[in-house]
Amino acid sequence: MSLLEVKGLGINFGGLRAVNRFDLTIEPGEIVGLIGPNGAGKTTVFNMISGYFPPTDGTIIFKGRSIVGLKPYQVARLGIARTFQNIRLFRDNSVLDNVRVAFHPRAGYGLIDAFLRTPRFRAREAEINERAFELLETLNIADKANTAVKNLPYGDQRRVEIARALAVGPELLLLDEPAAGMNPAEVQQLVELIRFIKQKFNLTVLLIEHQMGLVMNICERLVVMDFGEIIARGLPHEVRQNPKVLEAYLGKGAVA
Amino acid sequence: MLQKVNKMLLMVIGAIVLYVLLKIMITIGVINPYWQRVLFYSLIVIVGALGLGIIYGFTGQFSLGHAAFVGLGAYSAGYFSKTFGQYGVLSFIGALLVGMVFAGLMGFLIGVPVLRLKSDYLGIATLGFGFIVKVALDNADKLIPDLGGARGMMGTPQLASLEWLFFIALIVIILTRNFIFSTYGRACTSVREDETAADMVGVNTFKTKLMAFIFGCTLAGLGGGLYAHTYPYICPGDFYFLQSFDYLIVVVLGGLGSMTGTVVTAIGWAFLLEGLRFVLGPQFVDFRGVIYALILIITILVRRQGIFGGKEFGFLVPQVRRGKPDVALRG
Numbered sequence: 001m002s003l004l005e006v007k008g009l010g011i012n013f014g015g016l017r018a019v020n021r022f023d024l025t026i027e028p029g030e031i032v033g034l035i036g037p038n039g040a041g042k043t044t045v046f047n048m049i050s051g052y053f054p055p056t057d058g059t060i061i062f063k064g065r066s067i068v069g070l071k072p073y074q075v076a077r078l079g080i081a082r083t084f085q086n087i088r089l090f091r092d093n094s095v096l097d098n099v100r101v102a103f104h105p106r107a108g109y110g111l112i113d114a115f116l117r118t119p120r121f122r123a124r125e126a127e128i129n130e131r132a133f134e135l136l137e138t139l140n141i142a143d144k145a146n147t148a149v150k151n152l153p154y155g156d157q158r159r160v161e162i163a164r165a166l167a168v169g170p171e172l173l174l175l176d177e178p179a180a181g182m183n184p185a186e187v188q189q190l191v192e193l194i195r196f197i198k199q200k201f202n203l204t205v206l207l208i209e210h211q212m213g214l215v216m217n218i219c220e221r222l223v224v225m226d227f228g229e230i231i232a233r234g235l236p237h238e239v240r241q242n243p244k245v246l247e248a249y250l251g252k253g254a255v256a
Numbered sequence: 257m258l259q260k261v262n263k264m265l266l267m268v269i270g271a272i273v274l275y276v277l278l279k280i281m282i283t284i285g286v287i288n289p290y291w292q293r294v295l296f297y298s299l300i301v302i303v304g305a306l307g308l309g310i311i312y313g314f315t316g317q318f319s320l321g322h323a324a325f326v327g328l329g330a331y332s333a334g335y336f337s338k339t340f341g342q343y344g345v346l347s348f349i350g351a352l353l354v355g356m357v358f359a360g361l362m363g364f365l366i367g368v369p370v371l372r373l374k375s376d377y378l379g380i381a382t383l384g385f386g387f388i389v390k391v392a393l394d395n396a397d398k399l400i401p402d403l404g405g406a407r408g409m410m411g412t413p414q415l416a417s418l419e420w421l422f423f424i425a426l427i428v429i430i431l432t433r434n435f436i437f438s439t440y441g442r443a444c445t446s447v448r449e450d451e452t453a454a455d456m457v458g459v460n461t462f463k464t465k466l467m468a469f470i471f472g473c474t475l476a477g478l479g480g481g482l483y484a485h486t487y488p489y490i491c492p493g494d495f496y497f498l499q500s501f502d503y504l505i506v507v508v509l510g511g512l513g514s515m516t517g518t519v520v521t522a523i524g525w526a527f528l529l530e531g532l533r534f535v536l537g538p539q540f541v542d543f544r545g546v547i548y549a550l551i552l553i554i555t556i557l558v559r560r561q562g563i564f565g566g567k568e569f570g571f572l573v574p575q576v577r578r579g580k581p582d583v584a585l586r587g
C-alpha cells in the first residue's frame with residue numbers, strides 16, 4: 001500500500017487557483033522532492049496535506065484512510081510532521097520544551113496525575129525527557145536544551161524544528177525548504193542529517209527545496225510545479241533535461 | 257547535594273516557617289488588624305491572579321473580565337454559606353467548591369463558542385461578560401432578595417482565617433506549578449507562542465485553551481469565595497472593570513509566563529493599593545485608574561517582559577529527570 005496518495009488536489013484563494021489537479025503517490029521509504037519557482041504552490045500543497053487549508057477539491061489518502069477535513073493536530077497524530085519555510089518555533093520556550101510538547105498527545109498521563117505528580121506522571125515525564133534528549137543529541141543541540149529558542153542562531157533553530165518534527169513520531173516528514181539560508185558546507189551537513197534520520201526513524205520524506213544541489217543529491221524522484229500545476233516528474237537527471245522545467249525554473253537562473 | 261533534596265519539601269517547610277512567623281507577628285501585634293486585612297487581601301489576589309496568569313500569561317488568551325469570575329465565585333460561595341452556614345467548616349469548604357464550580361462553569365460556557373476563534377475575541381467577550389455580570393448582580397435581589405443587589409450582600413460568615421487563606425494560597429501555588437511543569441503546561445505555552453505550529457505538532461489547541469480558561473476561572477471563583485468569607489460586606493462594584501484591570505496589571509507587571517512574578521506582584525499590589533490610600537486620601541479611588549494606566553504604560557515602554565520576565569524562583573522549577581523509555585512512546 002502506498003503511504004500517501006494525493007489525487008486531483010486543488011484550492012482556490014478567492015479568485016486565485018493556487019493549486020490545480022495535483023496528483024502524487026509516495027511509497028514508504030521514498031525521498032521525493034517537490035520543486036518549482038516562487039509562488040508555484042509548493043507550500044500550499046504542504047498546507048493542504050497537513051490539514052491547515054481544507055482543499056477545494058481532491059482527495060488525500062494517508063495509510064489507506066482519507067485525511068481531508070481533519071484538523072492539523074489530528075493529521076499530526078496520524079503520523080505526518082512538518083517543518084516550516086519560515087521557522088515557526090515556540091520562541092520564548094526552551095529548546096527542550098519545544099521538543100517535549102510534541103509528545104503531548106502520547107504523554108500517557110492525565111490532569112490529575114499532573115496536579116498530584118503521581119508515580120505515573122514521574123515515569124512518563126522521565127521517559128519523555130529521555131526521548132527528547134535523544135532527539136536533541138541526534139541533532140547535536142543537547143547542550144542548548146535549556147536555552148530559549150529565540151536566542152539560538154538560525155542554523156540551530158532549523159535543527160530544533162527538525163527535532164520537534166521527529167518528536168511528533170511521524171512516518172511521513174514534510175520539509176519545507178530546510179536548506180534556506182544555509183551555506184554549502186551546512187547544506188552538505190543537512191544532506192547527511194536527512195539521510196541519517198530517514199534511516200534511523202524509518203521515515204518517508206517529501207521535501208521542498210530551491211537549492212538544486214541538495215535536491216539532486218538526495219531525492220530519488222522529483223515533482224516540478226509551476227503556476228499551481230505539475231509540469232514534470234521523474235528521476236532528477238530526467239527532470240533536469242526536461243524543456244518545460246528548463247523554461248519554467250532552471251531557465252530563470254535558479255540552478256545553484 | 258542540594259539538588260538531591262526534594263524541592264517541593266523545601267518549599268513546604270519554608271512556607272510553614274513563614275506561616276508561623278506571620279502568626280506570631282499577628283498575635284503579638286507587630287501586624288495590626290489593619291495590615292492583617294491587607295495581608296489577607298494579598299493572599300486572595302494571589303489565588304485570583306494565578307488564574308489569570310494561566311489564562312493570559314501562560315496560554316496567551318487575553319481576558320478583560322477576570323474580576324467578574326471572582327465576583328461570581330464570591331456571590332455563589334457567599335450565598336451558599338449564608339444558607340448552610342450552620343455547618344461551620346464543612347459549609348465553608350462546600351461554599352468554596354460552589355464558587356469554583358460556578359465560575360468554572362461560566363468559563364466553560366463562554367470559552368466553548370469564543371475560544372474556537374483565533375485572535376483576541378476573548379478579550380471582547382470577557383469585557384462584555386464583565387458588564388453583564390455587573391448588571392446581573394446589581395439586580396440580583398429582584399430574583400433572590402438575599403443577594404442584596406446594588407446595595408450589596410451582608411451576612412456571610414467570616415470564616416477565612418490566616419490559616420485558611422495562607423494554606424489555600426500555598427496549595428494553589430503548588431497545583432499551578434505542577435500544571436505548568438507538565439505536558440499540559442507545555443501545551444499552553446506552545447499555544448501562546450504559535451497556535452498554528454502547536455496545532456501542527458499534535459496539540460488540540462481549542463481543548464488546551466478551554467482547559468486553561470476553565471482552570472483560570474475556577475481559581476478566580478476560589479479567590480471570590482475566599483473574598484466573601486473575609487469581608488462582611490461585598491457589592492457588585494467590588495468585581496467590576498477596575499478590578500479586572502487590577503488582575504491584569506499584576507500579571508503583566510510580574511511578567512507574562514512567570515508564576516513567581518504573579519505571586520510577588522500580587523502581594524506588592526495589595527500593599528501598594530493601601531499605600532495609595534494613605535498618599536492620595538479617601539478620594540484615591542478616582543485616581544486609581546490613572547495610576548494603573550501609567551504603571552501599565554511604563555511597564556510596556558521600559559520593561560515589556562515584566563519584573564520577572566518569564567523567570568521563576570529556582571525552588572519552583574522541578575528537576576528534569578531522564579528515564580528508560582518503554583515502547584509506548586514510539587508509535
Ligand SMILES: Nc1ncnc2c1ncn2[C@@H]1O[C@H](COP(=O)(O)OP(=O)(O)OP(=O)(O)O)[C@@H](O)[C@H]1O
Nearest residue numbers: 013016018036037038039040041042043044045085
Ligand atoms: N493563505 C493564502 N491566501 C491567499 N493566497 C495565498 C495563500 N497562501 C498562498 N497563497 C498564494 O498561492 C500561491 C502559491 O503560494 P505558495 O506559498 O504555495 O508558493 P511556493 O511554491 O511555496 O513559493 P515559494 O517558493 O516562494 O515558497 C501564491 O500565489 C500565493 O500568493
Ligand SMILES: [Mg+2]
Nearest residue numbers: 042043044085
Ligand atoms: Mg513556499
